[in-house]
Amino acid sequence: MLITAPNLTRPDETYERLIAIHDGLTEAESHALNARLVLILMNHIGDHQVLDQALRLARDPSRAPD
Amino acid sequence: MTDLVAERYRLAFRLYPYARSPDQDAPAPARHKVIIAGGGPIGLATALDLGRRGVPVVLLDDHEGAGLGSRALCFAKRTLEICDRLGAAGPMLDKGVQWNVGKVFHDDRLLYEFNLLPEGGHAFPAFINLQQPWFEKFLHDAILAAQAEGAPIELRGRNRVDAVTPSADHVTLDIMTPDGPYQLQADWLIACDGARSPLRGMLGLSFDGRVFEDNFLIADVKMKADFPTERWFWFEPHFKSGDSALLHKQPDDIWRIDFQLGWNIDRAKELEPANIRARVDAMLGPDVAYELDWCSIYTFQCRRMDRFRHGRVLFAGDSAHQVSPFGARGANSGIQDVDNLAWKLALVLDGTAPDSLLDSYDAERVHGADENILNSTRATDFITPKTPVSKLFRNAVLTLAEHLPFARTVVNSGRLSLPCTYDGSALNGPDHPDMPPRTRPGSPCPDAPLAGGWLLPHLGRGFTLLSINQTVPDSLSAHGLTVPRLALDATPEIAARYLGNAKGAVYLIRPDQHVAARWDHFDESAIAAALARAIGKV
Ligand SMILES: Cc1cc2nc3c(=O)[nH]c(=O)nc-3n(C[C@H](O)[C@H](O)[C@H](O)COP(=O)(O)OP(=O)(O)OC[C@H]3O[C@@H](n4cnc5c(N)ncnc54)[C@H](O)[C@@H]3O)c2cc1C
Numbered sequence: 001m002l003i004t005a006p007n008l009t010r011p012d013e014t015y016e017r018l019i020a021i022h023d024g025l026t027e028a029e030s031h032a033l034n035a036r037l038v039l040i041l042m043n044h045i046g047d048h049q050v051l052d053q054a055l056r057l058a059r060d061p062s063r064a065p066d
Numbered sequence: 067m068t069d070l071v072a073e074r075y076r077l078a079f080r081l082y083p084y085a086r087s088p089d090q091d092a093p094a095p096a097r098h099k100v101i102i103a104g105g106g107p108i109g110l111a112t113a114l115d116l117g118r119r120g121v122p123v124v125l126l127d128d129h130e131g132a133g134l135g136s137r138a139l140c141f142a143k144r145t146l147e148i149c150d151r152l153g154a155a156g157p158m159l160d161k162g163v164q165w166n167v168g169k170v171f172h173d174d175r176l177l178y179e180f181n182l183l184p185e186g187g188h189a190f191p192a193f194i195n196l197q198q199p200w201f202e203k204f205l206h207d208a209i210l211a212a213q214a215e216g217a218p219i220e221l222r223g224r225n226r227v228d229a230v231t232p233s234a235d236h237v238t239l240d241i242m243t244p245d246g247p248y249q250l251q252a253d254w255l256i257a258c259d260g261a262r263s264p265l266r267g268m269l270g271l272s273f274d275g276r277v278f279e280d281n282f283l284i285a286d287v288k289m290k291a292d293f294p295t296e297r298w299f300w301f302e303p304h305f306k307s308g309d310s311a312l313l314h315k316q317p318d319d320i321w322r323i324d325f326q327l328g329w330n331i332d333r334a335k336e337l338e339p340a341n342i343r344a345r346v347d348a349m350l351g352p353d354v355a356y357e358l359d360w361c362s363i364y365t366f367q368c369r370r371m372d373r374f375r376h377g378r379v380l381f382a383g384d385s386a387h388q389v390s391p392f393g394a395r396g397a398n399s400g401i402q403d404v405d406n407l408a409w410k411l412a413l414v415l416d417g418t419a420p421d422s423l424l425d426s427y428d429a430e431r432v433h434g435a436d437e438n439i440l441n442s443t444r445a446t447d448f449i450t451p452k453t454p455v456s457k458l459f460r461n462a463v464l465t466l467a468e469h470l471p472f473a474r475t476v477v478n479s480g481r482l483s484l485p486c487t488y489d490g491s492a493l494n495g496p497d498h499p500d501m502p503p504r505t506r507p508g509s510p511c512p513d514a515p516l517a518g519g520w521l522l523p524h525l526g527r528g529f530t531l532l533s534i535n536q537t538v539p540d541s542l543s544a545h546g547l548t549v550p551r552l553a554l555d556a557t558p559e560i561a562a563r564y565l566g567n568a569k570g571a572v573y574l575i576r577p578d579q580h581v582a583a584r585w586d587h588f589d590e591s592a593i594a595a596a597l598a599r600a601i602g603k604v
Contacts, residue, residue, distance in 0.1 A: 043473075
């Protein structure tokens with residue numbers, strides 16, 4: 001089951017890191033980094049069903065995953 | 067004199083020269099039990115399987131043997147197992163090339179190297195590389211051997227099917243030969259006439275799916291160079307010889323090279339030897355000496371017929387379904403069609419099974435075709451991303467793959483062709499929860515070593531009752547069939563592949579070596595019921 005309740009241990013710091021990691025990159029490089037990041041996180045999660053819920057939620061955030 | 071049966075392609079092997087048949091002088095169309103239209107690998111294998119079951123077959127092809135050129139190359143383990151059942155696998159294995167090491171490149175970097183390390187305890191390797199004309203020749207050799215032992219197989223070269231007229235209980239064919247036209251009738255017609263299937267067109271049947279907007283240049287080159295026997299795949303190769311490239315070893319010092327060229331190309335220009343040489347030079351390096359053996363350009367598609375059975379006409383092989391070659395599923399899946407069809411048609415013809423058994427051919431092989439189309443489509447989409455974002459992700463996977471093993475599992479330059487499990491088939495009987503999933507009803511039996519040999523050759527031409535740690539009578543008779551028992555010792559492989567956590571097992575195995583049903587003890591009436599189900603008598 002996909003966790004949608006708040007789960008980040010340090011939300012502000014983590015978000016800051018997400019933005020900072022793109023410093024100095026061109027837009028194309030940033031897109032490539034994001035793609036790599038998605039793949040790395042997908043592997044960490046692993047479970048096909050959870051990922052499927054996450055993908056659908058990303059496409060339409062107004063719909064709670066079932 | 068005009069040539070009534072024009073040659074559309076050159077031959078690698080002339081196998082069945084035209085000879086006038088008495089049928090051509092018959093006052094009325096001669097009637098045959100089974101006619102096969104098309105003598106490619108699938109038609110030949112169908113003739114061989116039916117003939118070895120004693121079913122009289124006439125095969126018609128508008129050529130006289132195996133066509134020259136670069137087509138199928140990789141033949142998978144299941145194909146070899148089926149060919150072994152048909153008495154044709156030995157020479158294939160002897161001539162074919164085996165490989166285990168693959169390398170994946172992106173641009174000018176080696177991303178990683180893999181070793182297939184196939185599972186032990188199987189008679190045949192995961193696959194072999196063998197040129198299609200040789201595969202066809204070895205099937206034909208097995209037909210000659212079967213004929214010598216009395217198998218009622220007749221091959222008629224330069225017999226082109228020009229029209230098909232279906233009736234309720236037979237089909238009439240108009241055939242053209244070098245001596246002019248004649249007609250034949252058949253109780254059953256099997257259309258193995260390839261992806262462009264003229265017979266499909268004659269019957270007005272559709273063939274829908276996806277065309278990939280890409281051209282692939284296939285160059286077979288002969289080189290004596292001491293190249294390692296490995297499969298090399300490049301994404302976006304630095305030598306700019308295409309958007310992807312593949313190098314593969316074949317027998318006789320021949321190497322298969324594929325170059326992905328893109329959609330808008332000038333075919334004639336790309337096929338000029340100087341232009342092909344420029345690409346190959348860039349790939350192999352300047353110092354490698356080679357000769358061009360055969361070159362052609364293909365576009366690929368994934369599509370299938372809605373149904374593979376149309377009354378008395380059955381479609382098999384490329385005429386029924388076509389896939390892109392990534393994952394080598396074309397001929398490999400066609401051979402599984404043959405495996406599925408031949409025993410069913412033989413049982414229908416001798417009256418043991420109702421004609422509805424052939425509907426299960428349609429259901430099971432449509433399922434197989436969909437699985438193959440899905441796999442080939444996924445590989446093609448990975449190799450040739452269709453949108454900027456899919457290319458972004460594809461290249462992100464490749465970047466990660468250089469450093470991280472997890473990303474290598476996503477890299478898809480074609481997945482190995484594995485046989486289909488007929489999950490949900492109407493022919494499947496009871497399963498047992500303690501036994502391994504890989505041998506559930508519908509699965510092809512995995513091979514295993516037995517004292518002095520292998521399991522699969524011990525499975526009979528008909529149904530077999532396989533028993534492990536259970537007392538089972540020598541044979542069981544029901545529904546017009548006698549099913550012999552094969553008692554197995556629970557060796558480590560047999561236990562892992564067939565027993566799982568069960569203490570004993572009884573398997574009902576179909577003539578195509580797929581599991582029909584399984585139990586943990588012998589129950590005669592349950593087995594008889596499963597047998598009835600497996601021959602469509604329910
Ligand atoms: C580049 C390439 C690479 C491939 N690689 C692989 C691979 O590695 N592994 C794999 O499994 N598959 C591969 N395939 C696919 C494989 O070649 C086909 O799946 C296979 O040839 C299908 O066999 P078939 O007998 O159904 O049809 P075909 O081989 O096309 O045979 C059809 C036959 O019917 C005859 N015929 C046609 N019309 C008539 C008529 N009117 N009357 C009488 N006869 C007729 C033809 O002359 C021909 O002999 C590849 C294909 C290509 C193009």
